[in-house]
Amino acid sequence: MKKLVAYAIIIVALLTGFGIPAAAQGEDLETNLKAAFLYNFTKYIDWQLGPDDAQFVIGVVGMSEVERALEQIARTSTVNGRRIVVRHIDRLEEIGGCQLLFIARDRRAGLREILSKVNRGEIAVAEENGAAREGAGFNFVLAGEKLKFEANMRALSSSGLKVSSQLLKLAIIVKK
Amino acid sequence: MQVFTSALVLGIFATFYIITEIQNYKNRKAKDVQSIAAVVAQNSASSLQFQDNQAAQATLAELHAVSPDVVYSAILDQDHHVFASVGRAGSDTALFREYRNSVGAFFSAGTLIVVRTISNNTDKIGSIYLQVRLNELARMRSYLFRLAMVLSGIAVLAAFLISFVLQTYISSRLLALVRTMRRVGDTGDYTLTLADEGTDEISVLISVFNSLLLQIRENERRKDEFIGVASHELKTPLTNVKGYLEILRSMEERNPQRQLVDRAFLNAGKLEKLIEDLLDVTKIQTGQMQLNLTEFDFDELVSETIASAQMLSKDRPIVFEAKAARQVRADRQRIEQVLANLLSNAVKYSTDGKPIVVTAVATGGDIIVEVADQGEGVPAGEENAIFGRFYRAKGVSQHISGFGLGLYICRDIIQRHRGRIWVRNREDGASFLFQLPIAGPDFKQQHSSTKSSM
Numbered sequence: 028m029k030k031l032v033a034y035a036i037i038i039v040a041l042l043t044g045f046g047i048p049a050a051a052q053g054e055d056l057e058t059n060l061k062a063a064f065l066y067n068f069t070k071y072i073d074w075q076l077g078p079d080d081a082q083f084v085i086g087v088v089g090m091s092e093v094e095r096a097l098e099q100i101a102r103t104s105t106v107n108g109r110r111i112v113v114r115h116i117d118r119l120e121e122i123g124g125c126q127l128l129f130i131a132r133d134r135r136a137g138l139r140e141i142l143s144k145v146n147r148g149e150i151a152v153a154e155e156n157g158a159a160r161e162g163a164g165f166n167f168v169l170a171g172e173k174l175k176f177e178a179n180m181r182a183l184s185s186s187g188l189k190v191s192s193q194l195l196k197l198a199i200i201v202k203k
Numbered sequence: 204m205q206v207f208t209s210a211l212v213l214g215i216f217a218t219f220y221i222i223t224e225i226q227n228y229k230n231r232k233a234k235d236v237q238s239i240a241a242v243v244a245q246n247s248a249s250s251l252q253f254q255d256n257q258a259a260q261a262t263l264a265e266l267h268a269v270s271p272d273v274v275y276s277a278i279l280d281q282d283h284h285v286f287a288s289v290g291r292a293g294s295d296t297a298l299f300r301e302y303r304n305s306v307g308a309f310f311s312a313g314t315l316i317v318v319r320t321i322s323n324n325t326d327k328i329g330s331i332y333l334q335v336r337l338n339e340l341a342r343m344r345s346y347l348f349r350l351a352m353v354l355s356g357i358a359v360l361a362a363f364l365i366s367f368v369l370q371t372y373i374s375s376r377l378l379a380l381v382r383t384m385r386r387v388g389d390t391g392d393y394t395l396t397l398a399d400e401g402t403d404e405i406s407v408l409i410s411v412f413n414s415l416l417l418q419i420r421e422n423e424r425r426k427d428e429f430i431g432v433a434s435h436e437l438k439t440p441l442t443n444v445k446g447y448l449e450i451l452r453s454m455e456e457r458n459p460q461r462q463l464v465d466r467a468f469l470n471a472g473k474l475e476k477l478i479e480d481l482l483d484v485t486k487i488q489t490g491q492m493q494l495n496l497t498e499f500d501f502d503e504l505v506s507e508t509i510a511s512a513q514m515l516s517k518d519r520p521i522v523f524e525a526k527a528a529r530q531v532r533a534d535r536q537r538i539e540q541v542l543a544n545l546l547s548n549a550v551k552y553s554t555d556g557k558p559i560v561v562t563a564v565a566t567g568g569d570i571i572v573e574v575a576d577q578g579e580g581v582p583a584g585e586e587n588a589i590f591g592r593f594y595r596a597k598g599v600s601q602h603i604s605g606f607g608l609g610l611y612i613c614r615d616i617i618q619r620h621r622g623r624i625w626v627r628n629r630e631d632g633a634s635f636l637f638q639l640p641i642a643g644p645d646f647k648q649q650h651s652s653t654k655s656s657m
């Protein structure tokens with residue numbers, strides 16, 4: 028418990044670094060952490076954005092507080108100089124066009140179906156057990172009380188994007 | 204003085220050297236550790252961002268494995284809280300407390316502290332704190348110090364030796380020069396040149412001195428030569444004058460003009476005497492004076508000489524008291540010259556009417572003759588100087604003529620006889636004395652002193 032409190036402080040510090048107001052303190056720590064991690068992921072991936080890409084799109088499939096947290100981040104932060112747009116996705120057809128796709132636990136569609144819609148140049152991040160093995164690029168897991176993430180090398184390489192080793196060394200590597 | 208200066212200069216340089224060496228070492232070390240910190244910071248950025256303490260810890264552990272002189276390392280988050288750390292020194296040590304919030308490289312008590320910001324392109328997300336123990340520094344310091352001490356000690360010693368040798372070298376040569384100068388001054392011997400085999404300023408000084416002496420010798424020689432030549436030149440026409448006067452004298456036997464001739468003759472005689480004195484001096488100077496030794500009755504000589512002198516000074520009686528009653532081996536003519544000179548001086552410098560007393564006494568192997576007058580005496584302090592060349596008593600009335608050579612020649616003659624001549628001032632006048640060995644100057648005998656008059 029103490030550790031989580033400590034991490035809460037850290038997160039607030041991190042988030043205040045990004046301009047998130049202190050009001051966010053009331054939200055779920057885990058949520059905020061996941062949102063922060065998602066944003067940080069973008070820093071360690073070479074997105075190969077072209078001049079046509081005016082913004083960076085983070086898609087959220089399903090219902091999750093993470094979306095709101097992401098919107099907070101999106102207000103003040105950028106990715107490679109591009110504005111962040113958080114798109115809520117209800118139907119499978121809408122999945123394409125998001126560089127980063129967050130698959131929330133609370134959804135109707137199946138994981139495999141969603142993952143099959145992920146194109147090249149896009150990475151999916153899930154938050155349920157076994158998601159990495161199923162083919163998600165990253166998957167949030169809880170190790171004890173700490174939030175960690177798995178990484179599926181095959182899925183990441185099939186995205187065609189280069190992921191920094193600095194990020195990968197922190198991940199739990201999952202092979203399919 | 205030189206040694207002190209050298210030591211001071213050396214001390215300054217040594218200190219400077221040590222300081223710069225240590226400074227350089229510190230700078231190099233700081234740079235190295237900064238580089239390390241930079242790499243570690245780079246590697247631990249993501250750990251911080253994803254709050255992976257273990258990963259950060261692992262990075263630090265690697266660092267410690269590679270650089271054993273890192274005693275303590277810590278990664279701090281944005282709020283300067285310890286995110287990960289490795290090392291004995293806990294976060295409660297003074298150094299950590301002091302420097303954890305700073306950024307840069309700091310030296311404190313043999314330890315180097317490097318704190319570097321961990322940033323993620325634009326934002327600061329934490330910092331890395333490294334504490335390195337500088338073992339080498341202490342060793343280096345003491346080594347450098349000892350080295351500097353030893354080198355300085357050697358250098359000071361060397362400076363001391365060099366300055367000592369140099370001083371001796373310079374001083375000894377200068378002192379030799381001074382000694383020679385003094386000797387030349389005292390003895391008037393201008394042949395005392397000083398040998399020197401150097402090429403520096405002192406050698407220049409010495410060679411100038413030598414050439415100066417040479418010049419003086421040359422001048423002396425020329426002077427003596429001139430005196431000799433002049434005397435000869437003067438003598439020739441004088442002989443003629445005397446010749447003609449002699450003829451006139453024999454012709455003017457009973458005429459009143461006879462007086463005039465007599466006076467002229469007298470003056471010619473005086474002139475002749477003066478010239479002869481000069482010639483004698485020249486002979487003495489050029490070493491041509493020689494003694495013609497014979498045996499003769501001393502008293503007889505004295506009486507004869509007194510008689511001649513008396514003829515020229517009617518108003519001063521000359522008395523011969525105390526006879527030696529000896530046969531003496533000497534140069535009769537020269538001794539007569541001495542006596543005549545002393546008598547003539549006595550007559551010149553004594554007052555009217557007062558008698559001049561001459562005594563001759565034989566004691567041991569010598570005869571001591573005294574010519575005592577009653578007059579002004581010799582000025583105090585001049586007892587030695589009067590025997591010098593060209594000496595004339597100061598403050599004496601003008602009418603007393605002469606070159607001042609008489610006593611100089613007397614002394615030379617007496618000294619050649621291995622005798623002594625001196626003057627003694629009395630209350631009412633002066634006494635001139637000389638001492639002659641009866642057996643002659645060539646008699647092998649122990650003499651206490653053959654120095655000139657005292």
